[in-house]
Amino acid sequence: MTQLRAWLTADTPVSRNHARAIQAYLSWRALASNPLTMIGLLIVVALVVFATLAPMLAPQSPVAQDLTQRFIAPGTQYLFGTDEFGRDILSRILYGARVTLYIVVLVAVTAAPVGLLVGTVSGYFGGWVDAALMRITDIFLAFPRLILALAFVSALGPGIENAVLAIALTAWPPYARIARAETLTIRTSDFIAAARLQGASGFRIVVGHVVPLCSSSLIVRVTLDMAGVILTAAGLGFLGLGAQPPLAEWGAMVSSGRRYLLDYWWVATIPGLAIFVVSLGFNLLGDGLRDVLDPKSS
Amino acid sequence: MTDSTVTSATGSSRFPSRYVWAGLKLVGSVALTFFGLLLVTFLIGRVVPVDPVLAAIGDRASHDTYEQVRREMGLDLPLWQQFASYVLQVLKGELGKSVLTANTVVDDIKRVFPATMELATTATLFGVAFGVPMGVVAAVNQGRWPDQIVRLLGLFGYSMPVFWLGLMGLLLFYGILDIAAAPGRVDFANLDVVETWSGLILLDSALQGEWEVFFDALHHLILPAAVLGYLSLAYISRMTRSFMLEQLRQEYVTTARVKGLSEARVIWRHALGNVMVPLITVIALSYANLLEGSVLTETVFAWPGLGQYLTASLLAADMNAVLGATIVVGAIFIGINLLSDLLYRLVDPRAK
Numbered sequence: 001m002t003q004l005r006a007w008l009t010a011d012t013p014v015s016r017n018h019a020r021a022i023q024a025y026l027s028w029r030a031l032a033s034n035p036l037t038m039i040g041l042l043i044v045v046a047l048v049v050f051a052t053l054a055p056m057l058a059p060q061s062p063v064a065q066d067l068t069q070r071f072i073a074p075g076t077q078y079l080f081g082t083d084e085f086g087r088d089i090l091s092r093i094l095y096g097a098r099v100t101l102y103i104v105v106l107v108a109v110t111a112a113p114v115g116l117l118v119g120t121v122s123g124y125f126g127g128w129v130d131a132a133l134m135r136i137t138d139i140f141l142a143f144p145r146l147i148l149a150l151a152f153v154s155a156l157g158p159g160i161e162n163a164v165l166a167i168a169l170t171a172w173p174p175y176a177r178i179a180r181a182e183t184l185t186i187r188t189s190d191f192i193a194a195a196r197l198q199g200a201s202g203f204r205i206v207v208g209h210v211v212p213l214c215s216s217s218l219i220v221r222v223t224l225d226m227a228g229v230i231l232t233a234a235g236l237g238f239l240g241l242g243a244q245p246p247l248a249e250w251g252a253m254v255s256s257g258r259r260y261l262l263d264y265w266w267v268a269t270i271p272g273l274a275i276f277v278v279s280l281g282f283n284l285l286g287d288g289l290r291d292v293l294d295p296k297s298s
Numbered sequence: 299m300t301d302s303t304v305t306s307a308t309g310s311s312r313f314p315s316r317y318v319w320a321g322l323k324l325v326g327s328v329a330l331t332f333f334g335l336l337l338v339t340f341l342i343g344r345v346v347p348v349d350p351v352l353a354a355i356g357d358r359a360s361h362d363t364y365e366q367v368r369r370e371m372g373l374d375l376p377l378w379q380q381f382a383s384y385v386l387q388v389l390k391g392e393l394g395k396s397v398l399t400a401n402t403v404v405d406d407i408k409r410v411f412p413a414t415m416e417l418a419t420t421a422t423l424f425g426v427a428f429g430v431p432m433g434v435v436a437a438v439n440q441g442r443w444p445d446q447i448v449r450l451l452g453l454f455g456y457s458m459p460v461f462w463l464g465l466m467g468l469l470l471f472y473g474i475l476d477i478a479a480a481p482g483r484v485d486f487a488n489l490d491v492v493e494t495w496s497g498l499i500l501l502d503s504a505l506q507g508e509w510e511v512f513f514d515a516l517h518h519l520i521l522p523a524a525v526l527g528y529l530s531l532a533y534i535s536r537m538t539r540s541f542m543l544e545q546l547r548q549e550y551v552t553t554a555r556v557k558g559l560s561e562a563r564v565i566w567r568h569a570l571g572n573v574m575v576p577l578i579t580v581i582a583l584s585y586a587n588l589l590e591g592s593v594l595t596e597t598v599f600a601w602p603g604l605g606q607y608l609t610a611s612l613l614a615a616d617m618n619a620v621l622g623a624t625i626v627v628g629a630i631f632i633g634i635n636l637l638s639d640l641l642y643r644l645v646d647p648r649a650k
Contacts, residue, residue, distance in 0.1 A: 138327065139334030144631045146590045147608070148338070151624045154612045155342040231459050235594050238461050239609055254462055258598075261465055262473040269469070272462030280457035287453075 030292045037288025043281025051097040058091035062248045071264045081266040083257065089266065092248040093274050099249045100278060103164055103233045104226050110168040112222050115175025120210045122176065123183025125202065134180070140173040146232055153241045160243040163236045167229055178221055182214040216293040224286030227279040234275045250275045320643075328636050333385070335628045339621045340384050344377075346617050393622035398614045403622035406607060411626075412497025413483060414596070414603030417526060418588040420519055424527030425534050426581060430570075432531070433538025437546060438565055448535055455532025460591050464525045464598035471521055479518040481600035488514050522599040529591050530584040537580040538573065545569040575645050582638030586631045 009026075013019035031037055050057065069086035072078050080089035122133040152166035186192065187210070195205050236242035237251025245252065250271040257268030351368045359367075368374055372383060387393075393403035436448035471478035479485070483499060488511045492503045500519070503512040545551065546569055554564045593605035600606070604623060611619035 135327075135330060136334075139331050142331045142628075142632050142635060143335065143338070144586070144590045144627050146593060147624055147627050150593070150608065150612060151339065151342050151620060154615065154617070154620050155346045227457055231457075234459050235461065238459075238594065239597065240613060251459070251461075254459070254465065258465060261469055265469055265473075268462075268465055272459060272465065275459045275462065276454075276457055279459070280453065283453050283457050 027292050031288055034288050034291070036284050037291075040281045040284025040286075040288060043277060044285055047097055047101055047278050047281065050094050051101040054094040054098055058088075058094045060088040060091045062087065062092045062095040063246045064088075071260070071267070073264075074266050074270075080270045081264075083253075083267045084260060089253075089270055092253060093250070093271060095248040096250045096253065096271065096274065097278075099160065099243055099247065100230060100233070100275075103160065103167070104229055104282075106164045107168050107171055107229050108222055108226065110164075111171035112175055112218060114168075115172035116179045116211060116214060116218060118172070119176040119179025119181075120183045120206050120214060123180040124187050124206050124210055130180075133176070137173045137176045140170065141177070143170065145170040146235060149232060149236065150239070150241065153236060158241045158244060160247070160249070163233055163242040166236075167232050171225060171229065174225070175218055175221060178217055179214045182217055183210050186210055186213050220286060220290045220293055223282060223289055226282040227286070230275060230279045230282065324636065324639065328632060331632050332629065335625065335632070336385055336388055337381070339624055339628075340381050342624075343617060343621055346615075388625060393625065394618035396611065396616055396619040396622075398611055398616040398619060403619050406619065407604065407623060407626050409497070410602060410604050410607045413499075413601060414589065414592050414605060416498045416500060416519065417522055417595070417601060417603060418585060418592055420523035421526035421588050422530055422581065422585045424523055425530030425584060428527075429531040429534030430538050430577070433535040434542055434565065434570060436535065436539045437542030440543060445539075448539065452532040452536045455528050458528075459594075460525065460529060461594040461598050463528065464522065464595055467521050467525050468598070478521045479514075481598070483518055483602060484511060484515050485518075522595055522601060526588055526591055526595050530588055533584045533587070534577075534580060538577060541573040541576055542569060545572050575642065578641050578645065579638045582634050582641070586634040589627055589630060 007018075008022055010018070010022060013022055031041075064087060066082075066086035069078075069082050070084060072082045072086075074081040074089075078088055078090065080093060083089055083092070118133050118137065122130045122137075148170050149163070149166040152169060153162050156162040156165065192205060192209060195209060200208070233242055234249075234251030234254070237249045238255045240252070240255065242251060243249035245256075253271035254268045254275075257264075257266075257271065261268050351364060351371060351373065372380055375383075391404060393407075395401070396403050396406055399406055432448045432451070436445040439445050468478070468481070472480060491511050492499060492506055492508050495502045495505065499515045500512060503509070503515060546565075548569075551564060551569055554568050555561070559568075589604075592601075592603060593608055595601065596603045596605035597609055604627065608620065608623040608627075611623065
């Protein structure tokens with residue numbers, strides 16, 4: 001253990017991978033020193049674990065109805081109580097974590113690469129390419145995101161895939177902006193000039209040299225954005241435009257529990273709490289990552 | 299700061315043309331953005347699975363009628379011609395008819411918009427009244443407990459689903475404590491008591507001397523406005539804090555302190571005075587964001603505004619109304635951005 005730590009904190013790395021390991025370890029130490037960030041990380045890890053193990057952890061099926069067991073208050077029998085169809089809310093929350101994780105991952109893997117590509121290409125090539133791409137980005141940035149997502153979903157039809165598509169379509173422009181700003185400072189570096197003189201193509205330079213250097217600030221932004229993505233998805237679900245019943249989706253659960261709010265408070269309260277906690281987790285983690293990876297922008 | 303003053307003074311002979319050029323660029327980019335908005339709504343209208351011809355004539359009409367109506371609606375023309383006529387229509391202020399209400403979309407929006415404006419404005423006032431002082435206090439006490447509390451409140455605001463916060467507010471203040479009013483804009487008995495002049499019920503009732511309605515409306519407004527205002531509070535306090543931190547590091551603050559000014563005067567007058575300029579942009583942006591947040595808040599509080607109109611039309615697949623409302627909100631969004639940009643240039647001489 002002490003040997004490992006000594007290796008990880010060595011002043012003079014002996015190989016490239018050693019240097020990477022040291023870098024990663026020091027970043028982790030900086031990250032771990034902030035308790036709020038750790039809480040955020042814990043929440044996000046818990047989301048992933050609950051989503052993966054939902055079938056094993058859930059005491060009941062998320063869709064099994066039992067009308068004799070309607071509106072049972074949270075207690076020892078049902079930890080979070082039951083809803084209007086007698087379904088176990090705890091099981092539905094656990095399965096709902098899958099839906100939330102699915103949305104978050106899908107938006108991240110579609111919107112971030114698009115933004116990254118648009119931003120780096122725009123920043124590296126400049127000229128009319130830059131002007132055209134940035135105009136398009138600006139147009140999308142100037143739109144109200146939720147409203148646009150609403151309009152998209154209403155056109156494509158309600159459903160979880162369409163909700164993801166609508167959110168991703170409105171999520172990429174900030175990433176493009178960040179990637180472009182980073183690229184503008186990177187492209188004048190000597191090592192880029194060296195790569196160019198060695199005959200590297202524009203494509204190779206962008207993908208091999210510029211993109212990796214933009215990644216850290218992009219990861220920060222994506223993590224912070226995930227909170228907003230969760231809220232937008234939950235909002236769409238609440239309006240009945242996201243995941244469709246009987247799929248357990250937290251926003252839709254709040255919406256159906258809303259009718260019984262004054263008599264059976266837990267039906268709407270608990271799924272909303274889940275949305276709040278997970279989105280808080282991403283915010284806390286994103287804040288911490290920003291302090292470590294991207295100190296200049298905090 | 300001295301540098302920029304000098305350059306703007308020496309460059310004053312070229313100043314008008316540069317100013318005009320910047321203005322033209324701004325107008326051009328706004329026009330382009332609006333054009334993009336129309337293109338997106340047009341394309342959304344194209345991909346809708348609802349056939350607009352069938353929606354107009356019903357599915358019992360003959361094939362000939364179908365073709366005739368299709369031609370009358372211009373749907374047989376090439377796509378770019380359809381788009382051109384769509385743009386012309388919108389510029390003339392025609393957004394089509396709503397299937398749900400049988401009125402023109404423009405009339406509908408005129409009717410419901412004041413309610414949203416009343417809500418969003420009150421919420422912004424709430425956000426500014428609490429958010430700015432909180433941000434200042436947090437910056438002055440950087441790292442100590444007031445700063446942590448403000449930071450946490452802000453984080454909660456960023457993470458809270460607004461529809462859930464609204465429901466919790468209703469549960470607590472209406473259901474349990476019974477001090478807030480039920481959802482809706484006024485009590486049932488006070489509906490249609492006040493004549494609609496501006497559509498802002500507080501203003502109308504005050505002008506017409508209907509004080510009972512005024513206080514009833516105020517009672518109904520407080521909770522939704524506070525819920526929505528909390529979102530803008532989170533944003534405004536965070537931005538105020540970071541702007542203030544920047545100002546408090548400046549040398550003029552030290553100078554003011556050395557001159558013997560009271561700490562309150564240094565903070566609230568000198569530093570905050572300089573923060574006001576960027577803060578205008580932040581407040582304008584948060585106002586625009588509240589228009590969005592109001593979609594969900596209005597649903598929760600049965601508030602008869604643009605948000606509720608939009609969601610009702612969405613669920614009824616009333617595409618004219620949905621796209622019309624999208625265009626209106628988008629245009630306001632763009633307009634507010636432009637306005638804050640102009641204000642910024644006007645107030646801050648360095649921005650020129």
